[in-house]
Amino acid sequence: MKIPVFSALSAVLLSTKILWADPITPVDLAPISHTDATLVVVGADGSETAYSPSQLEEFPTYSLTTATPWRDAPARFEGVLLADVLAAHGIREADAISVRAENDYSTVIPRVIWDSLDVLVATRVNGKPHTRRARGPIQFIIDMDAYTASGDTTESNLVWMAARISAEQ
Amino acid sequence: MIGTGKITGRLDRILDRFASRLGIISVVGLLFVICAAVGFYVQTVVSQLEFNHSKFRDQNARNGYVALSDIHRLLMVTQKAVNTGEMTPELKSDFANATDVLFVRLDSLRASIAQHEEIRSAPATINSLDQIIEIADAAIAEDSPDIDLLMDTLLAAAVDARSHLVQFLDDMRRQADKVLDKQSRAVRKQQVVVLANLTCLTLIGSVALLLLRREVLGRRARESAEARVEFLAFFDPLTRLPNxxxxxxxxxxxxxxxxxxxxxxxxxxxxxxxxxxxxxxxxxxxxxxxxxxxxxxxxxxxxxxxxxxxxxxxxxxxxxxxxxxxxxxxxxxxxxxxxxxxxxxxxxxxxxxxxxxxxxxxxxxxxxxxxxxxxxxxxxxxxxxxxxxxxxxxNHELEGRYQERRDMLEELPGAIQHGDLEVHLQPKVTLVDKKVFGFEALVRWRRGGQLVPPNQFILIAEESGMVVDIDHFVLRNATKMVADWNTDHGTDFSVSVNLSALHFTSVRIVEWVQDALWSSLLNPSRLTLEITETMEMRDWKQARSVISGLRKLGCKIAIDDFGTGYSSLAYLRTTSADELKIDRSLVEELESSEKARLLLTSVMDIARNLEFEVTVEGIETDRQGSIVTKMGAQNGQGYFFGRPEAPEAAFSAAMNNNRPSRQMSPN
The missing domain is CATH 3.30.70.270 (Reverse transcriptase/Diguanylate cyclase domain)
Known part of the structure; x- marks a missing residue:
């Protein structure tokens, strides 16, 4: 009887974000010379705020080691939480956000993604500034295990060369 | 109808086989196989569809289109530098960014191509894009690149890349067509499989429904039969009353x-x-x-x-x-x-x-x-x-009477067997000279020392059917005693024996009469059989056949009790009789009632016209005898001429009567 009960309990616990063995950890980042890049965030009031990678890192910073669809070997990504950035501009509770990349690519990300998963807005890879050729300088990263387990995620959530965020009307 | 019956019978036999254990196992097995096969096929098709879909969703095509855009972006920056006449730091940054974007696009294209089957134009396409990045990277590495040369080189490489990309995109389009074609074929195959499956399931379902219908009909029939049995157990089916x-x-x-x-x-x-x-x-x-x-x-x-x-x-x-x-x-x-x-x-x-x-x-x-x-x-x-x-x-009196009747009924068979029945004779006379020419044999029952007259037990005997045996007894004894007396005394008396209507349902009575005549040696012409029309004699055909048989033996037939009961004129016309015996009821008021006399006169006329010999019963006075004699009756019978008596006494009285000549009183 113990084994099924334990299994069921584990399944319940693993299915919740809070008790997940969270791979994302807070980290303090020393200043670094970043690749030139700008992420504009349009707030709930319509105001636009431009962030360089260094300015973004003024939000609480985190570290996440994971593979990506374009990296077979895991890399250590560092950056800030998308949820924190959105919260700072009053659009965390928006139903969805529209994200545009430097190459004019754009996508819509529903709220369930940043509510249920830790979406890291990465500015560094393996301790170095993120580069465009490595799909930076600003890239949305989700832990690959959580990405695979979730039924809500798609590859379009992992935006690279992110340039602008606004609430989806 | 016969064809339908044959088909139904054949169908029943098939359904019987289906309903057997082997049939059910076979059907369930068949269902299982069909379901497993269909399940497997559907799974295969779904996998194929998913595979095709994944190919259809392949990023290759998009990467190809976007790569054209990225090349265009790079050329635009370069063209701007050509227009400006120098590669400013700002343009250099834009040039580097555009190169990086193209680089990432090439990386994505290379990764997605690697995941799928080989595309013929892919290597050349990638090489051509690589060529552009090499040129761009070389320019970035230089502090002051020759912009015109850069533009020319990039343009030449871009033209080459564009050509390869177009070919690549055509390959991708063909691959997409191929995928769509596979999808369509898979859907068509699935359609066939689904139709075949539905047909099989419909057939099996129909058989199952037929079996179910048979079961339901059978159950209804059983219930109906049970209800019928229950009804028959407690109700009369004709009147639907309780039984x-x-x-x-x-x-x-x-x-x-x-x-x-x-x-x-x-x-x-x-x-x-x-x-x-x-x-x-x-x-x-x-x-x-x-x-x-x-x-x-x-x-x-x-x-x-x-x-x-x-x-x-x-x-x-x-x-x-x-x-x-x-x-x-x-x-x-x-x-x-x-x-x-x-x-x-x-x-x-x-x-x-x-x-x-x-x-x-x-x-x-x-x-x-x-x-x-x-x-x-x-x-x-x-x-x-x-x-x-x-x-x-x-009431209790009724019960007493019933008890008496029941006792008689129980005792009567024994009375016949043990000789408790006696034959008494009542004289019949010729009215002209009052001489006895014969007798009517009448049965008496000596019961417990008492002599019981026939009116007290003949009805019971008739109801129980025992009257047949009684008549037989009287017939045998009466013929014997009269024949013996005639032989012994040189007389020529006749005898009349009553026959119940029950005899006229079979010809057995003819044999009995023949036996009685043979065993007694009585002259057949001296035996008269008296019959009374009753309801039981309504089968005229059978009755006439019996009467005809009796007459052929030489016996006479008398119609008894005429004027009472069921006697009718039709009966007179259709019955071959020799004698008509007029009932006492017509004689009782003869002396006082003109109407009675007129009635009897009419009856006499009818009898004369039909050539019946007439015997009047119930003559109790000399005057009655005179009246009926004048009316033309030939014979008489009644207490005036003699009561029924034991044979010896009756014979003796007759002998005495016939010796001296008796005179009738004048009318």
Whole structure:
């Protein structure tokens, strides 16, 4: 009887974000010379705020080691939480956000993604500034295990060369 | 119809096989195989569709289109530098960014191509894009690149890349077409499989439905048969009234409640005649009609009616109130007597009712079903004896009479066997000279030392059928004693023997008469057989055949009791008889009633015209004898000429009578 009960309990616990063995950890980042890049965030009031990678890192910073669809070997990504950035501009509770990349690519990300998963807005890879050729300088990263387990995620959530965020009307 | 029957029979045999254990296992197995095969096929198709979809969703095509855009972006930056005449730091940054974007696009394209099957134009495309990045990277590495040269080089490489990308995109389009074609074929195959599967399931479902229908019909038939059996166990199918079994159960339950009740036994009068004359269909219609009337009246009195069998019914009502019961009996008689017609024939139905209440019976003993039924039977018998068409309440006197009748019935067979029956002879005389020419043989029963006249037991004997044996006894003895007397004394007396109507249903009586004549050696012409027309003789054809057989033996036939009962003119016309015996009822008022004399004169005329010899019965006075002699009667019989006596006495009296000449008194 113990084994099924334990299994069921584990399944319940693993299915919740809070008790997940969270791979994302807070980290303090020393200043670094970043690749030139700008992420504009349009707030709930319509105001636009431009962030360089260094300015973004003024939000609480985190570290996440994971593979990506374009990296077979895991890399250590560092950056800030998308949820924190959105919260700072009053659009965390928006139903969805529209994200545009430097190459004019754009996508819509529903709220369930940043509510249920830790979406890291990465500015560094393996301790170095993120580069465009490595799909930076600003890239949305989700832990690959959580990405695979979730039924809500798609590859379009992992935006690279992110340039602008606004609430989806 | 025969074809349909054959098909149904064949279908039944097939369904029987399906319903067998092997059939069911086979069908379930077949279903399992079909489901497994279809499941496997659907799984395969779904996998194929998913695979195709994944190819269809391949990023290759998009990467190809976006790569064209990225090349264009790089050329735009370069063109801007050409226009400006130098590569400013800002343009250099834009150039580097555009190169990086193209680099990432190439990386993505390379990664997605690697995941899928080989695309023929992919390597050249990637090489051409690589070429552009190499040129761009070389320019970025230089502090002051030759912009015009850079533009020319990039343009040449871009033209090459564009050409390869177009070819690549065509390959991708062909791959997409191929995928779509596969999807369509897979869907069409699935359509066939689904249709085949549905057909199989429909067939199996139809068989299952047929089996289910058979089961349901079979169950209904069983239930119907069970209901029919239950109905037959407790109801009479013709009248739909409770049958004897239910009648007994219900009456017993009511008697246990110890509350007053009345039992009525009801018999139809002359029902046999209706059956024989109009057929059984008419008889059944009458029984149903009477059943309906009785049931309605019983319900009105909070009781129930039952058919006990044949033309016997019963009614039980929870009352011992004499006035109410009398009213019920009168209603029964009047309602049943109301005109009833069946197939354009109108019937007059009569009933005899016997009635007894539990209160009457319980005065003496505990009321049981048997006791109540027995006493009600007495009452019914009394009604029948009283001439039918009436009702009788039970009383103790009735029971006494019934008991006497029952005792006679039980003793009569023994009386025939043990010689307790005696033959007495009453003289028959020629009216002209009053000489005895013969006798009528009459039976007597010496019972317990008393001589019982025939009117007290012949009716019982007729009802029980024993009259046949009695007649046989009389026939044998009377012929023997008269023949012996004639032989011994040189006389030529004749003898008349009564034959019950029951003899006229078979020719056995002819053999009996022949035996009696042979064994007695009586001259056949000295034997007269007296018959009385009754209901039982309505089968004229059979009766005439018997009479003809008797006459062929040389016997005479006399029509007895003419003027009473059922005797009719038609009977006279159709019966080959020699003698007409006029009943005493026509003679009784002969001396006082002109009308009686006129009636008898008319009868005499008829008899004379039909050439019957006439014997008048019941002559008790000389004057009656004179009157009938003047009317033309040849023979007489009655107390005036002699009572029935024991043979010896009768013969002696006859011998004495015939010796001296007796004078009739003048009229």
């Amino acid at each position: 004897r079994s239910q009648f007994q159960d219900r009456l017993e339950r009511m008697l246990k409640d110890d509350r007053p009740l009345a039992l009525l036994f009801i018999d139809l009068d002359e029902f046999k005649m209706i059956n024989d004359t109009y057929g059984h269909a008419a008889g059944d219609a009458v029984l149903k009609h009477v059943g309906g009337v009785l049931s309605k009246l019983a319900n009105e009195n909070k009781g129930f009616a039952a058919r006990l069998g044949g033309d016997e019914y019963a009614i039980v009502v929870p009352s011992d109130h004499v006035v109410r019961l009398t009213s019920l009996c009168q209603r029964i008689l009047s309602d049943v007597a109301a005109p009833f017609s069946f197939e354009s024939e109108s019937f007059e139905i009569g009933l005899s009712i016997g009635l007894a209440t539990s209160t009457q019976v319980s005065q003496n003993e505990t009321v049981t079903l048997d006791l109540l039924s027995r006493v009600t039977d007495f009452a019914l018998y009394a009604s029948k004896s009283a001439g039918r068409g009436c009702y009788t309440f039970y």
